[in-house]
Amino acid sequence: MKPKSQRLIILFFFISLLSLSTFLVLKSLEDNIVYFYSPTDINKKILSNNIDLSKKIRIGGLVKENSILKEGKKISFKIHDGIDEILVTYNGILPDLFREKQGIVALGKIENKNFSAIEILAKHDENYMPKEVSDMLKKNGKWKGK
Amino acid sequence: MINYLANPNRFLNFIKPIEFSLGFLSFLFIFIGLYLSLFNSPEDYQQGDTVRIMYIHVPFAWFASFLYFSISIASIFFLIWKHPFADIIARSIAPLGLIFSILTILTGSLWGKPMWGAWWVWDARLTSMLILCIFYFAYIGISNAFPRKIDGSKPAAILAIVGMINLPIIKFSVDWWNTLHQPASIIRFDGPSINQEMLIPLVLMLLGFLFMSIFVILINIKTNLIFKKYQSELIKIG
Numbered sequence: 561m562k563p564k565s566q567r568l569i570i571l572f573f574f575i576s577l578l579s580l581s582t583f584l585v586l587k588s589l590e591d592n593i594v595y596f597y598s599p600t601d602i603n604k605k606i607l608s609n610n611i612d613l614s615k616k617i618r619i620g621g622l623v624k625e626n627s628i629l630k631e632g633k634k635i636s637f638k639i640h641d642g643i644d645e646i647l648v649t650y651n652g653i654l655p656d657l658f659r660e661k662q663g664i665v666a667l668g669k670i671e672n673k674n675f676s677a678i679e680i681l682a683k684h685d686e687n688y689m690p691k692e693v694s695d696m697l698k699k700n701g702k703w704k705g706k
Numbered sequence: 707m708i709n710y711l712a713n714p715n716r717f718l719n720f721i722k723p724i725e726f727s728l729g730f731l732s733f734l735f736i737f738i739g740l741y742l743s744l745f746n747s748p749e750d751y752q753q754g755d756t757v758r759i760m761y762i763h764v765p766f767a768w769f770a771s772f773l774y775f776s777i778s779i780a781s782i783f784f785l786i787w788k789h790p791f792a793d794i795i796a797r798s799i800a801p802l803g804l805i806f807s808i809l810t811i812l813t814g815s816l817w818g819k820p821m822w823g824a825w826w827v828w829d830a831r832l833t834s835m836l837i838l839c840i841f842y843f844a845y846i847g848i849s850n851a852f853p854r855k856i857d858g859s860k861p862a863a864i865l866a867i868v869g870m871i872n873l874p875i876i877k878f879s880v881d882w883w884n885t886l887h888q889p890a891s892i893i894r895f896d897g898p899s900i901n902q903e904m905l906i907p908l909v910l911m912l913l914g915f916l917f918m919s920i921f922v923i924l925i926n927i928k929t930n931l932i933f934k935k936y937q938s939e940l941i942k943i944g
Contacts, residue, residue: 564786564787567785567786568786571782571785571786571867574867575867575870578868578871579871582871582875586875586882590883593830593883594830594883594884594885595827595828595829595830595883595884595885595886596884596886597884598884620884655821655822655823656820656821657752657821665886680823681822681823681824681827681886682821682822682823683822683886683888684752684753684821684822684888685888685889686888686889686890686891686894686899686900687891687899687900688750688753688757688760688891688899688900688901688904689750689751689900689901689904690748690749690750690751690901690903690904691748691749691750691751692748693751693901694751695751
């Protein structure tokens with residue numbers, strides 16, 4: 561075999577093995593790579609007791625409509641992912657984008673099946689459009705998002 | 707064509723006439739693109755004026771990844787066909803890619819604070835982009851680590867190929883895992899989810915960055931070739 565094709569084969573195997581090992585590492589670390597869990601994930605974890613309640617975790621989902629309750633600086637609201645929902649309580653500054661139907665990510669701990677957050681981040685989605693367009697879509701009833 | 711241009715002298719002759727037009731095109735596209743994105747494009751319905759950071763953040767991010775891809779392709783050519791010119795091309799791309807990856811993170815950070823409420827989060831997209839930036843540092847470091855520059859070429863090329871695994875991770879991180887970073891807006895199955903009035907300045911900026919990257923890399927290649935020639939002349943003279 562020519563040394564050139566030998567090098568080609570070695571490199572091919574090198575890249576394949578490297579991809580495979582990277583895939584296995586990422587697959588096994590999946591639970592740690594995700595930035596947040598959905599309410600469904602959380603409820604599944606609570607049911608199967610597969611969660612350390614003393615550890616801080618992040619949960620994410622959409623803020624449920626008509627679920628925001630404000631009492632002074634304290635706020636509570638529900639977030640959902642279309643299947644499950646979880647009640648979040650928070651005491652602090654909310655990001656500007658916080659509102660109903662907005663995707664948010666909260667950091668905190670689970671206390672009696674509710675989530676007590678110490679930090680809330682807004683999640684922006686992939687839709688970019690001018691205000692006039694979004695107003696028009698809302699007027700025509702074609703609005704799907706927030 | 708590739709074989710023909712792989713000769714440094716022919717390559718230098720080939721780029722001489724197109725160099726100026728590349729520089730001119732990059733200036734033109736970036737100038738118009740910046741004007742449109744900063745002054746003549748609509749505010750976003752959610753982000754307001756902050757959306758304008760996107761017009762430079764996205765080109766930085768795309769070309770940081772794309773230039774790394776080019777480095778690894780050049781490195782594969784260097785390792786298999788042992789062509790020294792492939793090594794020079796890879797070395798000439800690296801500094802620009804490093805700058806792009808740093809600026810991706812900086813501009814993203816400036817956008818993240820007002821929108822998310824955080825400068826930095828350890829989600830999969832941001833972390834894989836940071837890893838790309840570190841790979842650029844490592845590549846430049848290793849390729850220049852030896853007294854005889856050429857001794858660093860092989861280890862650096864292997865490193866570049868290892869880092870190539872990171873590229874699909876960057877691209878698909880937002881689909882594979884829950885991330886705070888938003889999913890893709892332009893390259894997606896159901897077409898771009900970005901309004902046309904905002905897409906046009908972005909596409910102009912992307913074209914401008916393409917021409918600018920080629921322009922800067924050609925100058926780097928030229929410099930590296932001249933430097934190499936100079937060194938071999940020195941050796942000849944003794």
